[in-house]
Amino acid sequence: MENTKTIIVKTRNFNYNLFLIKVKGIISSLMFMLFVPVMFSGIGLYFAPSGREARLTNWTFLGFSKEQLEVMHDIPGLIFAALTIIHILLNFKIYVNEIKCLVSIKR
Numbered sequence: 001m002e003n004t005k006t007i008i009v010k011t012r013n014f015n016y017n018l019f020l021i022k023v024k025g026i027i028s029s030l031m032f033m034l035f036v037p038v039m040f041s042g043i044g045l046y047f048a049p050s051g052r053e054a055r056l057t058n059w060t061f062l063g064f065s066k067e068q069l070e071v072m073h074d075i076p077g078l079i080f081a082a083l084t085i086i087h088i089l090l091n092f093k094i095y096v097n098e099i100k101c102l103v104s105i106k107r
Contacts, residue, residue, distance in 0.1 A: 023090070024087075024090055027086055027090070030079075031080060031084065031087060034079055034080040034083070035080065037073075038073060038076050038077050038080055040072070041064075041069045041070075041073035041076075042073055043061075044061035044062070044064060044066075044069045045066070045069050047061065048066045049066075051066065
């Protein structure tokens with residue numbers, strides 16, 4: 001009887017770990033997909049002239065106006081930041097262990 005309980009606990013723990021792995025994979029994939037428009041728009045905004053000058057000259061970066069680049073940067077950037085916080089929380093134990101390894105002195 002005791003072995004059956006142990007098997008059930010291990011199965012539940014396994015399902016929880018599998019669920020957590022899937023959640024981490026989804027979050028990492030979303031972060032990767034959001035990185036592309038945030039990086040692209042960030043590069044465009046870096047080279048963009050000031051607001052008034054960009055409007056007067058109809059400045060574009062690969063076909064996108066400065067206003068479009070700002071929207072493309074702001075909205076995915078906020079989602080990216082939220083996903084980054086969730087990613088750090090889900091992997092906090094790993095980060096702590098990595099920092100311990102970096103700080104520890106081996107003799």
